[in-house]
Structure formats: structure tokens, C-alpha cells
Amino acid sequence: MSKKLYIETLGCAMNVRDSEHMIAELNEKDDYVLTDDSKEADLILINTCSVREKPVQKLFSELGVFNKIKKEGAKIGVCGCTASHLGRDIIKRAPYVNFVLGARNVSKISEVLHKDKSVEIDINYDESDFAFKDFxxxxxxxxxxxxxxxxxxxxxxxxxxxxxxxxxxxxxxxxxxxxxxxxxxxxxxxxxxxxxxxxxxxxxxxxxxxxxxxxxxxxxxxxxxxxxxxxxxxxxxxxxxxxxxxxxxxxxxKSMHMPLQSGSSKVLKDMKRGYTKEWFLNRVNKLKEMVPDVSLSTDIIVAFPGESDEDFEDTLDVVRQVEFEQIFSFKYSARPLTEAAEYTNTVDEEVGSERLSTLQDLHTEILDKNVAKQLGKVYEVYFEELRPDGYVAGRSDNNYLVKVKGSDELLGTLADVKITDVGRASLIGEIVK
The missing domain is CATH 3.30.750.210 (Transcription Regulator spoIIAA)
Structure with missing residues (x-):
């Protein structure tokens, strides 16, 4: 009989793909099939993120829950970036974890599965030529x-x-x-x-x-x-x-993610990003000249060490000029092994929280203004997901989430959709016959 695999993926799209690779390898080499119920799983994997502090904290609370509910004989493995970072310390803090597999060692999943307390976290391991199984x-x-x-x-x-x-x-x-x-x-x-x-x-x-x-x-x-x-x-x-x-x-x-991080050239230099506010705006303006309806998203960190009120205002200025469709915004969180973790010119927590709220409020204003302009427009939508209440969802070319009434017959098809209702999270429309 096939064994059952439960996998929880935290973080970015690269982690999603790493999880797909591990699922494929375990299915091919160890006869595992996916399950949505962690209680019935023979193997529980957590594929982790370490970009911010919160996902790392979440890891150990999740591990404690899984250890309590797992069935007898089930194994637990920790994979991904936090695995690379903490390595054997994960097993020291959670001795019931069976193995730790770093983000650069995904191809070794079947190998570590059969070596209890195995830790594979070599960040110089080369998987660039490895032909993964398909899932x-x-x-x-x-x-x-x-x-x-x-x-x-x-x-x-x-x-x-x-x-x-x-x-x-x-x-x-x-x-x-x-x-x-x-x-x-x-x-x-x-x-x-x-x-x-x-x-x-x-x-x-x-x-x-x-x-x-x-x-x-x-x-x-x-x-x-x-x-x-x-x-x-x-x-x-x-x-x-x-x-x-x-x-x-x-x-x-015609959608692009352009990670800004800060609109201040001074802060960008402190971050070692390699570009200035002026360069970023130059690229955006050139892009918008060639593709007027391009949709742009970004990442922004507020309250980076040394960020002044003037630096923060530079960030707001870029946001006003570009009018990003989506912003992933965070208050600076010091991460271990990074240069900025040693900086002493930290920004007050309360000031950081206020700046984050100000940024998010500004973006909400921009979003509401721009979303309203979508009413009546026609977009080609690629349908890929069934939603509740008889809707099918997909993405426009410029990455708007669009829903229409329909059935699974629409899945995997492209159709022109006229927008009839708008919201911050999604647009609703009707297929143009």
C-alpha cells in the first residue's frame, strides 16, 4: 500500500516549487501519495521560510502540534530556508524531528528520509543539473x-x-x-x-x-x-x-514584480541594493511608456536602521508616482547572519509601526482609485481555479484576479471578460460572447 505524505509550505513561490520536487521524488522512489490530513500521514514535512522572524517562530509551534497529533510511527521532517539556517539546532529544540533538509539539498529528500536524525544543509551543494521527477x-x-x-x-x-x-x-x-x-x-x-x-x-x-x-x-x-x-x-x-x-x-x-525595498537612495545604499531612487523611477517610466497598462507590484521595508522621516517620505513619493497594484510591506525585522543585524541605529518600534500604517493607508487609497477604473474594461482571463458560489477564477494578462459565474468546463481556457463589479481583492465579470 502507498504511504501518505502531508506537506506544509511556508514562504515564496520557490518554496512551492521545492515542495513539488520533494513530492515527486517521494512518490517515485518511496511510493508516497499526498494527503490533506496530517493525522493520517506517514510523513509530515514542513518546508520553511526564514526571510522574516514570524515564519521561524511559527515553525516550532507547528512542530509541537504535529508531534501531538501524528500517528504512531509517523516521521517529521523540516526542510527549506530555516532548515539551512538552524540545521541541527532544530533537532536539539524538537528531538522528535527525524531529519532536517536545507533549501539547497532538495534532491536528497529520499536519502535523508531513511537516515534518522540526518541533517543535510550544505548551501554549496549543486542541484542545477539534477533532473527532478515531475509533479x-x-x-x-x-x-x-x-x-x-x-x-x-x-x-x-x-x-x-x-x-x-x-x-x-x-x-x-x-x-x-x-x-x-x-x-x-x-x-x-x-x-x-x-x-x-x-x-x-x-x-x-x-x-x-x-x-x-x-x-x-x-x-x-x-x-x-x-x-x-x-x-x-x-x-x-x-x-x-x-x-x-x-x-x-x-x-x-504585462505584470512585473519590481522589489523597491525603499524609495530613499541613502537607505538603498545602506541596504546594498545597487540602484538609486532615480534609477528605479527611470525604469518604471520607460516601462510605462512602452506598456501603458502594465501592472506593477513591489516589496517595501519600512524602519530600516537609520531611516529618517525624509527617507520614509522618499518611499511614499515613489509609491505615489508608480501607483503599484500590489505592495508586500513589512516593518524591518533583523535577521541573523545579516550585516544589518549588527547595525545600532535602529528605528523606534512605535515609529516603525506608524510608518507601516501610513504606507498601507496610502496604498489602499491608490488601490481604491485604480480598481474603480477597471469597471467596464475587457480582459483576457486564463481560468484555473473553482471558487465557492458557482464562480471560476483566473488572472488577466496584467495579473488582476477575475471571477465569473461558470463551471469546471472553463478551467484551462482563456476568454475575454468584461468587468461588471470591482473590489480590492478581485474583479467580477461576464464572458464576452
């Missing part, structure tokens, strides 16, 4: 890793210490995986990397040197593929060639 959470779209690790030295970020140096996955492997996904029914591909538009900077062996723009061109030639998305491009690497390909290639969705 996808959705038949309609596919996540595709194009690189692993990160070479940036942002002073606030722990990721280089948990995912290691940046290595690009060989172009031929990426194209084969893309083709396989499209052949199995996916019409949309989502390319993943810490800095996707730095693709091609380093390969682990002798491979053809291809940059991100050329990779996009080659992927877009796949027959049957309708849409390409990617995350996250780094503002520093947004050269004109990349922006022009984004604008003119009809298969590239």
Missing part, C-alpha cells in the same frame, strides 16, 4: 526554476546564507521542462529565481551562455504556450534590452 500542484500552470541561490549581498537578507551562491540552470534543461509542462496541459509558465533577470551569469559546468532576455525568447517559441510570468527581476539588472523584450513579446504577461 505539479496545478495542471494549468507550471513553476519552472531557472536558477538557484543568490549572489547579492543585501544587508537585510538571509537568503544568500540559506540558498547559497547563484547558479543558473542549463538552458536546455529549462526548455525541456517547459516543453514537458506545456505537453501535459499547462498554458502558463512561471519562471522562478532570486534574481531571474541575472540569469546566465554563472553555470556550474560548460554550458551555452544565454541571458534572461534570450531565454524568454526561446521559451516563447514553444507551441501551445500562451503565457509567461516570472519573479523576481532585480531593478539593477533591468536593462533596455530586457524591458523592450518584456514590452513587445506577446506571450510575456
Amino acid at each position: 505539479r500542484s496545478s495542471p494549468y500552470k507550471a513553476y519552472i526554476n531557472i536558477s538557484i541561490g543568490c549572489d547579492k549581498q543585501c544587508t537585510f537578507c538571509i537568503v544568500p546564507k540559506t540558498r547559497g551562491d547563484e547558479i543558473s540552470i542549463p538552458t536546455d534543461l529549462i526548455l525541456k521542462e517547459c516543453q514537458k509542462a506545456v505537453d501535459s496541459g499547462a498554458k502558463e509558465l512561471f519562471l522562478l529565481g532570486q534574481n531571474v533577470n541575472n540569469y546566465g551569469r554563472r553555470f556550474s559546468g560548460e554550458h551555452e551562455k544565454v541571458n534572461f532576455t534570450e531565454l524568454l525568447r526561446r521559451i516563447s517559441k514553444i507551441e501551445g504556450l500562451k503565457r509567461i510570468r516570472f519573479t523576481s527581476p532585480h531593478p539593477f539588472h533591468m536593462d533596455d534590452e530586457f524591458l523592450e523584450e518584456f514590452a513587445k513579446n506577446p506571450k510575456i504577461c
Whole structure:
């Protein structure tokens, strides 16, 4: 009989893809099948995130719950970035954990499963040529890793210490995986990397040197593929060639995540982001000139050490000018192993909370204004999810979540939809016949 696997994934889209890889490997090599009930699972995995403090705290509370409810003989494994960071300390704090597997060691999942108290957290381990077995959470779209690790030295970020140096996955492997996904029914591909538009900077062996723009061109030639998305491009690497390909290639969705982090050139320098406020706005303005209806999202950290009222006002100024459709905003949280964790010019907690509220209130005003403008517009929507009350949901080309009345017959199809009602989280419409 098949054994049952329960997996909880915290954090980013790369973690989602890592979980898919582990599910596929365990199914192929150890005959595990997924279950939604942790109480009946023979193996419980938590795939962790360490970008902020809260997910790390959540890990140990979750482990305690799973240890109480798991059935006799079930194993518990901790994977991902917090596993890379804490390693054997996880087992010291939670002795019932059977193994720890770092974010750069996903291909070893079947191996550590059979070695009790095994800890595999080598951040220099090279998985760029490893051919994972195949599993996808959705038949309609596919996540595709194009690189692993990160070479940036942002002073606030722990990721280089948990995912290691940046290595690009060989172009031929990426194209084969893309083709396989499209052949199995996916019409949309989502390319993943810490800095996707730095693709091609380093390969682990002798491979053809291809940059991100050329990779996009080659992927877009796949027959049957309708849409390409990617995350996250780094503002520093947004050269004109990349922006022009984004604008003119009809298969590239006209939404982009541009991580700002701060609108202050001084704070950006302290963060070691490699660009200024002026450069960021220059790239946005060029993009909007070429693609007027482009949808932009971003990440913003407030109250970074040394951030003054003037620095924060610079951030608000960028938000007003760009009018991001979505902002992932956080109050600065010192992370271990990072340079900024040693900074002593911290911002008062109450001031940080006020700045976060001010930023979020401003974005809500912008969102309400821009969402109202969507009424009556027509978007091509790719349907991929059934929702309650007889709705089917999908995304427009520029990433609005759109719902229409319908059935599962719409899943995996594209249709023009006229927007009849608007909200902050989603738009409602009718299919245009």
C-alpha cells in the first residue's frame, strides 16, 4: 500500500516549487501519495521560510502540534530556508524531528528520509543539473526554476546564507521542462529565481551562455504556450534590452514584480541594493511608456536602521508616482547572519509601526482609485481555479484576479471578460460572447 505524505509550505513561490520536487521524488522512489490530513500521514514535512522572524517562530509551534497529533510511527521532517539556517539546532529544540533538509539539498529528500536524525544543509551543494521527477500542484500552470541561490549581498537578507551562491540552470534543461509542462496541459509558465533577470551569469559546468532576455525568447517559441510570468527581476539588472523584450513579446504577461525595498537612495545604499531612487523611477517610466497598462507590484521595508522621516517620505513619493497594484510591506525585522543585524541605529518600534500604517493607508487609497477604473474594461482571463458560489477564477494578462459565474468546463481556457463589479481583492465579470 502507498504511504501518505502531508506537506506544509511556508514562504515564496520557490518554496512551492521545492515542495513539488520533494513530492515527486517521494512518490517515485518511496511510493508516497499526498494527503490533506496530517493525522493520517506517514510523513509530515514542513518546508520553511526564514526571510522574516514570524515564519521561524511559527515553525516550532507547528512542530509541537504535529508531534501531538501524528500517528504512531509517523516521521517529521523540516526542510527549506530555516532548515539551512538552524540545521541541527532544530533537532536539539524538537528531538522528535527525524531529519532536517536545507533549501539547497532538495534532491536528497529520499536519502535523508531513511537516515534518522540526518541533517543535510550544505548551501554549496549543486542541484542545477539534477533532473527532478515531475509533479505539479496545478495542471494549468507550471513553476519552472531557472536558477538557484543568490549572489547579492543585501544587508537585510538571509537568503544568500540559506540558498547559497547563484547558479543558473542549463538552458536546455529549462526548455525541456517547459516543453514537458506545456505537453501535459499547462498554458502558463512561471519562471522562478532570486534574481531571474541575472540569469546566465554563472553555470556550474560548460554550458551555452544565454541571458534572461534570450531565454524568454526561446521559451516563447514553444507551441501551445500562451503565457509567461516570472519573479523576481532585480531593478539593477533591468536593462533596455530586457524591458523592450518584456514590452513587445506577446506571450510575456504585462505584470512585473519590481522589489523597491525603499524609495530613499541613502537607505538603498545602506541596504546594498545597487540602484538609486532615480534609477528605479527611470525604469518604471520607460516601462510605462512602452506598456501603458502594465501592472506593477513591489516589496517595501519600512524602519530600516537609520531611516529618517525624509527617507520614509522618499518611499511614499515613489509609491505615489508608480501607483503599484500590489505592495508586500513589512516593518524591518533583523535577521541573523545579516550585516544589518549588527547595525545600532535602529528605528523606534512605535515609529516603525506608524510608518507601516501610513504606507498601507496610502496604498489602499491608490488601490481604491485604480480598481474603480477597471469597471467596464475587457480582459483576457486564463481560468484555473473553482471558487465557492458557482464562480471560476483566473488572472488577466496584467495579473488582476477575475471571477465569473461558470463551471469546471472553463478551467484551462482563456476568454475575454468584461468587468461588471470591482473590489480590492478581485474583479467580477461576464464572458464576452
